[in-house]
Each structure stands twice: as structure tokens, then as C-alpha cells.
Amino acid sequence: MNVINTPLLQDYVTAAAALPGAGDKRITALRADAAASYRSVGLPNPKIEAWKYTRLKDLEALPFSRAEASALVPDTVEGSGLAALSARIVLVDGRFVPELSVLPTQAGVSVASLRSCLEAGEAAVVAILDRDVDFSQAPLAALASAYLDDGAVLKVEDGVSVSKPIEVVAFSSTDPATPRIAFPRLVVSLGKGAELTLVESFSGPALGVYAVDAVTDIAMAEGAKLKHYVLQAEGRDATHVSTGRCDLPKDARYEGFILQLGGKVSRHEMRLRMLGEGSDAKLNGAYAAKGDAICDTTTQVDHIAAETTTDQVFKGILDGKSKGIYQGKVHVFRDAQRIIGNQMHNALLLSRAAEVDCKPELEIYADDVKCSHGATCGELSDEQVFYLRSRGVDAVTARAMLLEAFLGETFAMISDEAVSAAFAAKASAWLDERERA
Amino acid sequence: MSNGLVIKDLRVSIGDKEILKGINLTVEPGVVHAIMGPNGSGKSTLAHVISGRPGYEVTGGSITFDGHDVLEMEPEERAAVGLFLAFQYPVEIPGVTNVNFLKTAVNSLRKARGEKELDPMAFLKLLREKAKALELPEDMLKRQLNVGFSGGEKKRNEMLQMAVLAPKLAILDETDSGLDIDAIRIVAEGVNAQRSPDRAFLVITHYQRLLDYIVPDVVHVLAYGKIVETGGADLARRLEKTGYAEYTPAA
Numbered sequence: 001m002n003v004i005n006t007p008l009l010q011d012y013v014t015a016a017a018a019l020p021g022a023g024d025k026r027i028t029a030l031r032a033d034a035a036a037s038y039r040s041v042g043l044p045n046p047k048i049e050a051w052k053y054t055r056l057k058d059l060e061a062l063p064f065s066r067a068e069a070s071a072l073v074p075d076t077v078e079g080s081g082l083a084a085l086s087a088r089i090v091l092v093d094g095r096f097v098p099e100l101s102v103l104p105t106q107a108g109v110s111v112a113s114l115r116s117c118l119e120a121g122e123a124a125v126v127a128i129l130d131r132d133v134d135f136s137q138a139p140l141a142a143l144a145s146a147y148l149d150d151g152a153v154l155k156v157e158d159g160v161s162v163s164k165p166i167e168v169v170a171f172s173s174t175d176p177a178t179p180r181i182a183f184p185r186l187v188v189s190l191g192k193g194a195e196l197t198l199v200e201s202f203s204g205p206a207l208g209v210y211a212v213d214a215v216t217d218i219a220m221a222e223g224a225k226l227k228h229y230v231l232q233a234e235g236r237d238a239t240h241v242s243t244g245r246c247d248l249p250k251d252a253r254y255e256g257f258i259l260q261l262g263g264k265v266s267r268h269e270m271r272l273r274m275l276g277e278g279s280d281a282k283l284n285g286a287y288a289a290k291g292d293a294i295c296d297t298t299t300q301v302d303h304i305a306a307e308t309t310t311d312q313v314f315k316g317i318l319d320g321k322s323k324g325i326y327q328g329k330v331h332v333f334r335d336a337q338r339i340i341g342n343q344m345h346n347a348l349l350l351s352r353a354a355e356v357d358c359k360p361e362l363e364i365y366a367d368d369v370k371c372s373h374g375a376t377c378g379e380l381s382d383e384q385v386f387y388l389r390s391r392g393v394d395a396v397t398a399r400a401m402l403l404e405a406f407l408g409e410t411f412a413m414i415s416d417e418a419v420s421a422a423f424a425a426k427a428s429a430w431l432d433e434r435e436r437a
Numbered sequence: 438m439s440n441g442l443v444i445k446d447l448r449v450s451i452g453d454k455e456i457l458k459g460i461n462l463t464v465e466p467g468v469v470h471a472i473m474g475p476n477g478s479g480k481s482t483l484a485h486v487i488s489g490r491p492g493y494e495v496t497g498g499s500i501t502f503d504g505h506d507v508l509e510m511e512p513e514e515r516a517a518v519g520l521f522l523a524f525q526y527p528v529e530i531p532g533v534t535n536v537n538f539l540k541t542a543v544n545s546l547r548k549a550r551g552e553k554e555l556d557p558m559a560f561l562k563l564l565r566e567k568a569k570a571l572e573l574p575e576d577m578l579k580r581q582l583n584v585g586f587s588g589g590e591k592k593r594n595e596m597l598q599m600a601v602l603a604p605k606l607a608i609l610d611e612t613d614s615g616l617d618i619d620a621i622r623i624v625a626e627g628v629n630a631q632r633s634p635d636r637a638f639l640v641i642t643h644y645q646r647l648l649d650y651i652v653p654d655v656v657h658v659l660a661y662g663k664i665v666e667t668g669g670a671d672l673a674r675r676l677e678k679t680g681y682a683e684y685t686p687a688a
Contacts, residue, residue, distance in 0.1 A: 382491065387528040390488050391542040391598060392516035392549065401541065405532025 008064060008143060008181070009035065015066065019149050021118035026126050027148070034145030037135035041142070050137040053325045053357045054267050054296040056211075058179070058239045064211055066147060067093040067172070067180040073100065077171035079201035080231050080422045086164040087111060092171050094182040095150045108160035114151035114185055125153055128187055128219045131247065138269070141243040144183045144213045151185030154198070158191035158221070165197040165227075165419065172238070174208030181211040181239075188217070190224035197227040197416050202242065203262075204235040211239040218246035222276065225253040229419050231426060234262035236291075243269045248308075250276030257414050258285035258314075259423050260295050261430045267296040274301065274308035274336070281310045286410040286423075288430050289322035290437075296325040299343075303336040303369075312343040315410050317403060318354035319434060329361040330371060337368040347377045348406055396435060403431050439503050441465045441637055442487070442606055447498035449479075449486050456482045458662035459498065464606060467634040471648055472641045473673060474659035475681040480641045481525060483659070484610040487639075488522035489515050502606065516542075517549035519605030523595040523612050530582040535594065538582045539564060539601055546602060567600040571627050589620035596627035607631075608639045613647040625650030645677035660684035 012035060021027035043059055044051035058064075073092050077100065089111055090100035096113035103111050117125040135142035156162055170184035190196055204210055212234065220226060226246070234240045240263040248254055258268050272281050281301070289295040295318075301310045316324040330341040347356040360373035380402055388398035407427050414420035442464040449457040456479045464470050474480050486493050487500060489512035500507040505518050530538070543563075544554040555563070568578060571593055583591050592612055599607050609628070613621050628638065628651050640651055648656070648670065656673045658666040658681075665684050666672065 381528075383528050384530050386490055386512060387524070387530065388538070388542075389512040390490075390516060390522055390524075391538075391602065392513050392546040393541055394513050394545065395511070397541065397545065401533055401538075402530070405530065408532045 008059075009039065009146065012146065015147070019147070020115045021121055024118070024121045026130065027118055027121070030126075030130055031146055031148055034135060034142045034148070038139055038142040038146055041136065041139040044139055048137060048139070050298065050327065053327075054265065054294055056239055056241070056265055058209060058265065059181070059211060062179045062209070064179045064181045067182040069093070069095055073097055074171065074173075076100070077169050078203050079167050079169040080199050080419070081425065082165060082167060082199060082418055082422050084164050084418060085167050086162050087166045089152045089154070089166070089168045090171065091151060091168065091184045093173055093180070094170070094184040096152050104162070104166065106160070106163060108157035109162055110155045112153045114153050114187060115149065117153050118148070124189065125187055128189060128217050131217070133245070138243055140213050140241040141215050144185065144215045144243075147183050148185065149183065151187070153187045155189045156191060156194040156196050159193045160191065161195035162197065165199050165416065167199040167201060169201045169203065170212065170214060172204040172210045172212050172234075174205045174210040174235070176208065179209045179211065181213055184212065184214045186214075186216040188219070190218075190220045190226060192221040193223040194221070195225040197229070197419070199229045199231065199419060201231045201233065202240060203233045204238055206235050207237060208235060209237045210235070212241065214242040216242070216244040218244070220246065220248055220252045220254070222249050223251045226255070227416055228254065228256045229414065229416070229423070230256070230258045230268065231423065232258070232260040232262055232266055232268055233426065234266065236262070236264060238263045238266075240266040240268075242267070243271075245271045245273070247273045247275050248279035248281060251278040252276060253279070254281040254283070255415060256281070256283040257410075257423070258283075258297055259426065260285070260287040260297060261426060263293065263295070265294045267298065269298040269300070271300040272302070272310065274303045274310065274339075275305055277305045277307045279305065279308045282312075282413070283310065284313045284410050284413045286315050286407045286427060287324060288317040288407070288427065289324055290319040290434055291322060292320065293322045294325070295322065296327075298325070298327040300329045301331065301341060303330070303332045303339045303341060306335060306337045306339065308336065309340040310342070313410060313413065314345045315407055316347045316356065317350065317407065318347060318356055319350040321351070321353040323355040323357070325357045327359045327361070328373065329363070332364040332366050332369050332371065334365040336366045339366065339369050341369070341371040343373045345375045348403070349377065349379055400431055400435060404428055439466050441468075441503065442639070443501045445499045447486070447500060448496045449482055450494045450496050451482070451492065455496070456662055457486070460664060462657065462664065464637050464639055466605065466637055468655065469632065469638040469640065469651065469653045470655045470657065471653035471673060472639065472657050472659050473643070473645070473676060475684070476643065478659045479662045480659050481610055484522055484608045484639070484641055487608060488512060488520060513545065513549070516602070517546055521599055521602060521604030521607045523592075523599060523607060523609045525611040525614060527583050527591040527595055529584045531584050533582045534579055535582050536564065536578045539598065542598070543601060564601060567597055570630060571597055571600065572623060573597055588615040589617070589623070592616060592620065592624050593627070596624055600627065600631060605635060606637045606639065608641065610641050611643065613642055613644060621647060622650060645673045648673045658684060
């Protein structure tokens with residue numbers, strides 16, 4: 001398929017002229033580079049190494065167009081279910097909706113629409129957007145950047161510790177007349193020693209075709225601490241692609257978790273760049289898929305500075321004819337001595353037709369490193385099921401207990417107790433629904 | 438009907454191989470039976486078939502417990518009528534805590550018997566009391582089920598489950614295997630403390646040693662798929678001296 005002829009960039013010249021900050025050279029250059037990159041690569045295909053296992057079939061087959069500002073803003077949008085928050089930012093079809101958002105009141109914490117920042121040509125925001133990004137392996141991030149428009153910008157000043165989590169809910173609507181793609185974008189900036197717990201939730205209507213192409217850019221200053229938890233709970237017919245990036249300078253701390261439970265085809269990608277000595281990242285996650293869903297989790301960690309550590313644990317449950325993908329790349333640069341990089345992926349297949357593709361990748365150019373990776377794939381243990389049943393627990397409950405326990409081990413790694421409980425509840429609801437089906 | 442466990446002419450195969458070749462056994466309420474025998478005689482198979490473990494084909498005979506047709510019941514239904522198997526190799530279940538597992542088990546059994554579920558406080562009280570009697574440290578209750586437990590801890594945990602679930606018939610499948618003498622003593626004391634007129638035991642063991650501590654009322658020798666001799670506690674002591682050589686098929 002000749003992707004250049006897809007409607008995705010057809011209206012581009014006209015559309016780009018109307019995008020915010022179109023008079024700003026830095027912003028237009030950024031968009032033009034991204035558009036050129038997308039044109040040269042096109043939609044993800046097996047020729048792109050990072051997209052070997054996942055095809056965005058709906059985007060290939062259907063005439064998607066960019067989601068215009070939605071006239072029908074819902075009254076409420078569902079997120080993670082967390083009650084105690086410092087702020088709740090709502091994006092609908094990628095657009096910042098102040099009426100649905102609750103803005104932070106704490107000094108040193110600010111939220112603005114990305115559109116207003118682009119219109120004002122805010123240098124700090126443009127600088128974060130303009131960090132050297134390799135679009136060659138990330139065509140959807142290129143497409144989203146070509147249409148750089150609205151979203152949210154979240155800033156935490158030096159030394160400020162945000163008291164409660166901030167949640168960003170990216171809700172997408174569906175249009176029965178035409179399939180639409182939304183580009184929610186989040187820019188996060190943490191000052192020196194700042195601390196934040198950020199929850200990103202993606203959701204949409206339970207039924208109906210739509211696509212989301214999200215990008216999250218995170219910039220941290222020295223010694224900043226971020227807990228970054230992502231919940232992907234898109235509707236059953238959704239195509240979801242999300243690309244996150246976080247740069248860690250000296251002594252920065254990152255704790256991430258990616259929970260994927262929805263969508264027809266979903267791909268969540270997170271890139272961490274360990275730029276400063278003493279930076280440390282933990283990136284864990286869980287996913288569950290059924291029917292013919294495809295669920296892809298891709299991580300890339302670049303150990304650029306010495307004495308940096310990363311640790312990744314991912315677990316997935318695959319039912320029906322679903323397919324799970326975990327790709328974890330760890331790249332250790334030449335001068336990145338004394339680094340530690342571990343990754344582990346465990347999958348549980350509940351049906352013979354389910355599939356899992358796991359690709360750990362280590363690229364090491366330094367000689368004093370400790371790196372490990374491991375992967376397991378199996379079925380629910382008959383031994384374990386029988387043990388529970390022999391104590392009086394019925395078969396359905398026994399299986400549910402074991403599945404919950406399997407994913408539960410990952411939720412125990414979420415250090416924020418409220419988020420840990422909220423994510424465990426989401427997974428539990430998914431399992432209950434599966435049990436009833 | 439409380440006539441205990443009645444096994445009649447039980448025949449069991451794994452694949453093409455016949456393991457149990459016509460077992461007849463009655464375990465009356467409150468009585469402690471021991472089954473001894475050489476390795477590969479079918480002792481564990483018997484324990485597994487009574488408890489409903491998958492993988493065995495029953496080709497003939499019957500098992501009833503207090504009048505229930507055991508072979509027609511799911512494992513959890515067998516537990517509900519009062520059968521309990523203490524595993525030779527207790528299974529590790531990561532992500533499920535000991536306390537949550539036991540709470541689910543206790544309440545599943547109560548529900549199946551039409552009884553009210555225990556409230557969390559009453560359950561914890563019961564659990565603590567039973568754990569204390571078995572000299573189990575309280576932190577073991579919060580740990581993941583059997584994960585990282587030593588051999589002795591796993592067996593003591595089986596005894597704890599038995600104490601909490603209060604079965605009418607407990608089958609101990611080589612509970613002494615892999616245990617040192619102190620661990621055997623603790624396990625045996627746990628069993629003896631639970632002996633009562635309405636609780637029977639079927640103690641399966643290769644060695645007589647365990648039976649020094651849990652003195653049985655009846656001892657059976659199972660060899661090559663059949664019960665070849667039945668006697669009192671003295672039979673176990675005799676076997677300790679002579680071994681199982683006299684029961685070889687050629688003999």
C-alpha cells in the first residue's frame with residue numbers, strides 16, 4: 001500500500017497553515033521535519049525493525065481523517081478511578097478541555113493547553129518538543145508531530161513536591177460517519193529536585209472505531225523524581241499508539257508502569273534516556289488481551305551515562321486469538337560503564353490460539369556492565385489449580401485467583417499505594433469480564 | 438450417614454499401566470490407618486485418586502465417603518464433604534498470601550455446606566490460634582503461599598491448613614519425606630492434637646519412623662497395587678526390621 005496516498009497527510013499543507021504557532025519558524029520546522037519523516041517511512045510495516053510484529057490494519061485499510069474539535073464533549077470521562085488528586089486534566093480527541101479539567105492549586109505547579117503555549121511560542125516548551133528524536137523507527141510519533149496542535153503542558157518548579165497524583169485523561173470519541181484519529185500530546189517538565197506522580201489514562205467509547213496517536217514528552221532536571229503510571233483502557237475497536245519519552249539527567253529517578261487492557265490494536269512505547277550519572281529507572285507493566293486483540297509493549301532504554309541503572313518487569317495474559325508483544329531494547333553506550341540493566345517478561349497463554357512474541361535486545365558497547373534479560377511463556381498450572389480446589393475453592397475462583405496473583409505481582413511494584421490498588425482493580429475487572437463472557 | 442471412607446475393588450491406571458489392582462479399604466470415623474509400602478507400590482496414587490487429582494483413570498471399583506460417591510465429585514466437592522489431602526509436595530503459589538488463601542478456602546467450604554461465611558476478625562482469631570499451636574511464626578501467614586518455605590515449613594503449613602479446615606478424614610501423603618527428626622516431631626504433634634472421635638486419618642509413609650509419633654490403630658501394607666497385609670501398630674515395627682522384601686511379586 002502506498003502510504004503517502006493515505007488521507008492521513010493529504011490535507012497537510014492546508015492543515016499545517018492553520019495549526020497553532022504556524023508563524024513560528026522553530027515550530028513549523030519541527031512539524032515539517034516530522035511530516036517529511038512520516039512521508040518517507042509511511043505507516044508501520046515489517047521493514048521497520050521496531051514494528052516487526054504489529055500492523056495497524058485499520059489505519060492501513062480505512063480512510064482515517066484527523067479528529068476535528070469535538071462538538072460533543074461528554075459530561076464526564078472515565079479515568080483510573082483515583083479519588084485523591086492534585087489535578088485532573090482532560091483531553092478530548094487530543095484537545096484540552098478546561099470545563100472538564102480540575103487545575104492544580106499548589107504553588108509551583110502549573111497546567112496550560114499546548115495550543116496556548118505554541119501560539120505564544122514558549123521557548124521552554126518548544127525546546128522539549130525539539131529534542132533530537134529518531135522518527136525512523138517511530139512513524140506514528142512523526143505523524144503526531146506533523147500535526148502538533150493541542151494537548152497539555154504540565155510544569156513543576158524546582159524543589160516542588162506535588163502532594164497528590166496528577167491525572168491526565170485522554171478520551172477519544174468515535175464518529176460513525178468517518179473513522180478519525182486523535183493526537184493527544186502531553187509535555188511534562190520537572191524542575192530540579194521536583195517530585196510528581198503522574199497518571200495517564202487513555203479511554204474511549206466501548207464500541208466504535210477510532211484511533212489514538214499519543215505522544216508524551218517528559219523532561220526532568222537534576223535530582224527530579226517522577227512516578228509515571230499509564231492506563232490504556234481504550235474501547236474494543238480502537239487503534240491505540242502511544243510513544244513516551246523521558247530523559248533522565250544526573251540523579252533523576254523514574255518509576256514507570258504501563259497497564260494495557262483495551263483496544264483492538266495497541267502499541268505503547270516508552271523510551272528512557274539515561275543521560276546523567278546516578279540516574280535510575282524502573283519500568284514495569286502488565287497487559288491482558290482477548291478476542292483477536294493485539295497488544296504491544298515496546299521499551300527502549302539508552303544508557304548514555306555511566307553508573308545508571310534500569311530494571312524492567314512485564315507480565316501479560318493472552319486469551320482467545322489475541323497476540324501479545326514485548327520488545328525491550330537496552331542500548332549501552334561506549335562510556336556508560338558500571339551500569340545495570342535488567343529486564344524480564346512473563347506471559348500466560350489461556351488458549352491454544354493465543355500468541356506471544358517477545359524480543360529482548362541488548363546492544364552493549366561498554367565493557368563494565370551488568371545486563372540481564374529473561375522471558376517465560378506458559379499456561380496456568382494444573383498443579384496450582386488442583387491445590388486450590390483440593391482445599392474447597394471452586395475451579396472458576398481458583399483460576400481467577402491465580403490469574404489475579406500472576407498480574408498482582410506487578411502491581412505490588414507500584415510504590416504509590418492508591419495507584420497500585422486502582423490498577424489492580426482495573427485488571428480484576430478485566431478478569432471478571434472475561435470470566436463472564 | 439457417617440460410615441467413613443469405603444473403598445471397594447478400586448482399579449486405577451495411568452496410561453496403559455495399571456497402578457492399583459483392586460484395593461479394598463474401610464477407614465471408620467475417628468480411626469487412624471497407616472498405609473506403608475515400597476516405592477512405586479501405588480501409595481501416592483491412592484491418595485491422589487481419593488482427593489480427585491486429574492491424570493488418573495479409574496477403571497473399576499468405587500470410593501464412597503459418608504455415603505457420597507466420591508469418584509463422581511469435583512475436588513472442591515470432596516473437600517466440602519470433609520476430605521483433606523496433605524500434599525507430599527505442597528505447591529508454591531506466588532502472589533497469593535497464605536492468609537488470603539486460607540480465608541477463601543474456609544469460606545468456600547462454609548458456603549458449600551450452607552454455613553455463614555466467617556467475618557474477617559473471627560477468621561483471623563481462628564487462624565492465629567491454630568498457627569500458635571503448630572509453632573508457626575505469624576509472619577508466615579502473610580507470606581505468599583509456600584513460596585520460599587523450607588521443606589519443614591511447607592509441611593507445617595499443610596498441618597495448619599488441616600487444622601483450620603477441620604476435615605473428617607485427613608490423608609497425609611508421605612508427610613515425613615524430606616523432614617528432619619525435629620520437623621517430624623512437630624508435624625506429628627500437630628496431627629496428634631487433632632485426633633478426635635470424629636476425625637479419621639490415613640497416614641501414608643514409606644518409613645516406620647513417623648508412626649513412632651503418630652501411633653496408628655490399623656496398618657496396611659500396599660505392594661504392587663494391592664493391600665497384601667493388614668495388622669496393628671506392631672506390623673509397622675516388624676517392617677522396620679524386615680523391610681518390604683517379602684512382598685516382592687516373585688516371592
